[in-house]
Amino acid sequence: VAELAKVKGLGTAKAATILAALELGKRIAAAGSQVKLKIESPQKGAEILLPRLRYEQHEKFLVLLLDSKNQVIRMEQVSEGSVNSSVVHPREVFAPALLYHAAAILVAHNHPSGDPRPSQEDKELTRSLNETGIIMGIPLIDHLVIGDGIFFSFREQGYLDK
The missing domain is CATH 3.40.140.10 (Cytidine Deaminase, domain 2)
Incomplete structure (x- = not known):
C-alpha cells in the first residue's frame, strides 16, 4: 500500500482499494465456475x-x-x-x-x-x-x-x- 500510495494522486485509501480489487480479481480467476x-x-x-x-x-x-x-x-x-x-x-x-x-x-x-x-x-x-x-x-x-x-x-x- 505504501509503495502504491507514492504515485501522484493516490492516497493510502485509494491504494488499499486498488490492492483489494486486484486480490479479489485473483480469487475470482482462481475460483472459476461451480463446475x-x-x-x-x-x-x-x-x-x-x-x-x-x-x-x-x-x-x-x-x-x-x-x-x-x-x-x-x-x-x-x-x-x-x-x-x-x-x-x-x-x-x-x-x-x-x-x-x-x-x-x-x-x-x-x-x-x-x-x-x-x-x-x-x-x-x-x-x-x-x-x-x-x-x-x-x-x-x-x-x-x-x-x-x-x-x-x-x-x-x-x-x-x-x-
Whole structure:
C-alpha cells in the first residue's frame, strides 16, 4: 500500500482499494465456475494455477486435490516461503489429501523470478512426493513450476512415470 500510495494522486485509501480489487480479481480467476474442473493435461493444470501464482512475490506451494476422475476437489496452500525458496515436506502435502479423501494430487509452486526451470531441490522434492504417493496410494499426477506466463511440467519432461 505504501509503495502504491507514492504515485501522484493516490492516497493510502485509494491504494488499499486498488490492492483489494486486484486480490479479489485473483480469487475470482482462481475460483472459476461451480463446475468441477478436470485436469486432463499439464496445460489444464497451468490454466488453473497461473492466475493464482504468476504474480506472487514469494514462493507458494499448492496442492490440487483430485477425485478419481481427476476433477479438482479442493486447492490448498501448504507452504509460503521467501523470494527464492519454500520449505515443503511430504506430510504437509499429503495431509489435506487424506483429510479430503483425494484419489490423486497435482502440486505446483511459483518461481517469483519468472523462470520456471526447476532447481535441484525441486527435483528432489518431486521424487520424494512421487515415492510417497505410490506408497500411500495417492498418485502425484504432476508437479508444475509456474513462471511469468509459462510453466514447467515434471510429467511432460519425463521426471514422473507415465
